[in-house]
Amino acid sequence: MDLGPQIVLASLDGAVTAAVLALTALGLSLVFGVMRVVNVAHGEFFMLGAMIAWFVASAIGGHPALGFVAALVIAPLLVGGLAASADWLIIKRLDYEPEATIVATIGLLYILQQGALITFGPVAQAVEAPFNHRIEIPWFEGSNVGWGLFTTSYKLFVIGAALTILLGVWLLLSRTKTGLLMRATQLDRETAQAFGIPVEKVYALTFGFGAAIAALAAVLIVPIQQADYLMGGDPLLLSFIVVIIGGLGSLRGTLIAALLIGMSDGIISVFFTPTLAKIIATLVVAMVLVFRPQGLFGAKAQ
C-alpha cells in the first residue's frame, strides 16, 4: 500500500482523537484556569457521559439517532449538575485549597467509578452511531477500495461537532456576560468579589461546565469506542498531557496541544505502535516541564 493514503487515513483518525481530546482537555483547563483546582476526577465525568449515553440510547430504542440526540442533551446536563453539586458539597468546603482539592477529587474519582460499576455493571457497552456511511478516501478511490481505505461520515461529524462546540465555548467566554464574569474571577478573584461577582457561584458553574464538556466529548466518541466504567483513565492522562503542553488555562494552547497530541497519536499508532505514541507524548510533557514549565501558551504564574 502507498504511504500517501495511509497518512491520510492516520491523520483522519488522529483528527478524531484530537477533536475529542480538545474538548475533554478544555473542560480540565477551564476548571484549573478559573478555580485553580486540579480536577483528578475529570476523566470520570467523561466516563459518566459515555455510560449515560449508552443508558439513554438503550432506554429510548428506535432509530439510533433518537437516542444519540437525547444523550447529547441529557448526558452533559446530568453530569454538569452532578459536578456542580460536587463542587458545592465538597470543593467549596475545602476553600478551593489546591492540595486538598486534589485529594478530594481523587476520592471523587473512585466514588464515581465504583458508582458507575454498581449502576451500569462491568460490561463494555456499544452505542450505535446515528449515521455511519462509508466514505472512500476520494484521492485513491477505486484502486484501493480493497485495502479498506475509507472513513465514515460519523467520524467527520465528530470532528465538525467538536469544532462547533469549541467555537461555542470561545464565543461564550469572549462575548457573553457569563464569560466576562468567569474571566474576571479567573484573573483576580478578590477584585471580582469587590465588583459584586459571586465567585462561589461562578466556581460551581465552571466546575459543572467543565464536566459537561467532557461528558459531551464522551457522547460524541462512544459510537466509535464503547463505554465502560474504567474508560476515564486515558482521557484524564491525555487531558493532563495536553493541558501541561498547552499551558493550563489557555484556550488556544489547549487547542494546539490537543491537535499535536491527537494527530501524532493517530499517525504514530498507525505506523508504529500506540505505546510508542504514548511514550513520545509523555516525553514531550517532560521536555515542556523542564524547558517551559508554564506550557507553550500559558502565562507565567503571577
Next chain:
Amino acid sequence: MLNVTGIDCFYGDVQVLRDLSLSVQRGEILCLLGRNGAGKTTTLKAIMGLVPVRSGTITLDGETISTLPAHAVPKRGIGYVPQGRRLFAEMTVAENIEVGLQTRGKGEKTREKVLTLFPRLRDRYRQRAETLSGGEQQMLAMARALAVEPDALLLDEPTEGLQPSMISLIRDVVSGLKDQNVAIVLVEQRIDTVLSLADRVVFIENGVLRDEAHAADLKNNPDLIRKYVGV
C-alpha cells in the same frame, strides 16, 4: 452614612485591626493616614467584606454590611479602587468598565458618564488594560469603580506613582464626586493631596485609630502628621 464601629480583624492569628471605628458622611472626604502596615488597606478591605470582621459592625445607611458575603457588599453601592489598581489585566478597557457596570446593573448612561470623565479611556477602549500607561490604568481603575454608581467610594492610594498632571486630574475627579454627595474614604500618602482634598483625617497606627482631626486644623498644626507619618 458609612459607619465602622469597633471592628477587630485578623490575618490568621495576627490581629491587624483593633477596635477601630470611623464614619463618613455623604459629600465628605475622610482620609486615612498612617505608616505602611498600619492597617489602612485592611480597613478598606474589611469594609468591602474581603477581610472578615471578627467583632464589631459596619453599616451603610443603617444596614449592617459586615455580615454580608463579600460579593453582596458592592451591590449596596460601594465602589472600590484597590491599591495597585488591580485591573483585570488581560481584559480590555471596555470589559473592565463592563465589570463595574454589571455590579449594580448599570448601562449605557453610566458608561457615557464615566467615559466623559476620562476621555482618554475612549481612545483606548478596545485595548487590553495591561497595555495602558500607569496614569491610564489608574483612570480605568477609577472608571471601573464609578461604573458602580457608588454612594460610597473607597480609594486606596490612587495617586501612587503618578505624574503631577495625572494627580491633579484624579484630585479633580474626587472633589467632583464629593460635590455629587458621594461619601469618600481615601488612603493617601501624599500629604499635600490629603490636606487639599480631605475634610477630616484619621490617624491609624498598629491597627488602632489613634487620632482624628479636621484637615483645616492640620494645615496650621502639622504635629499630628509628623507624629504618625513622620514627615
